[in-house]
Amino acid sequence: MNFKKVKIEIFIPAEYTNKLREALNNIGALGVGNYDNVMSITKIKGCWRPLAGANPFDGTVGKISEANEDKMEFSTDIKNMENIIKVVKEIHPYEEPVINIIPLLNDRFDINLNY
Structure with missing residues (x-):
């Protein structure tokens, strides 16, 4: 099945959110119709344990870490x-940033949302 639109989720330290939002908007990733900078941000708590060979931005190898993060969400053209x-890889500080890419069905159906 071919998809034209995807939803992106990125987990990132809050101090990097605005820089990433600006960069994503500059490449046209955050546009919807006549709007730009269209995204949602949710405050979350992330957990992780760096394993042997990791070079963590935050945390210690072998120990479970927790920190407050932002979950950035937006839809865009595939x-x-x-x-x-x-x-994301240029701006995100994590060695292994989480980037979830979720196919959207919105454009596969003729959905009339005008009430």
């Missing part, structure tokens, strides 16, 4: 994915 991943 054709933007290569540039989005490049921008």
Whole structure:
């Protein structure tokens, strides 16, 4: 099945959120109709344990860590994915940033949302 739109979720320290939002908007990833900078941010608590060989941004190898993070969510054209991943990897401080890419069915159906 081919998809035109995807939902992206990125987990990131709050101090990097605005920089990443600006960079994603600059490449056209956050546009919806006549709007830009369209995204949602949810405050979350992340957990992780760096394993042997890891070079963690935060935390200690072998110990479970917890920290407050932002979950950034936005929908975009799938054709933007290569540039989005490049921008995230340039700005995100984590050695292994979490980038969830979820196919959306919105454009596969003729949905009339005008009431």
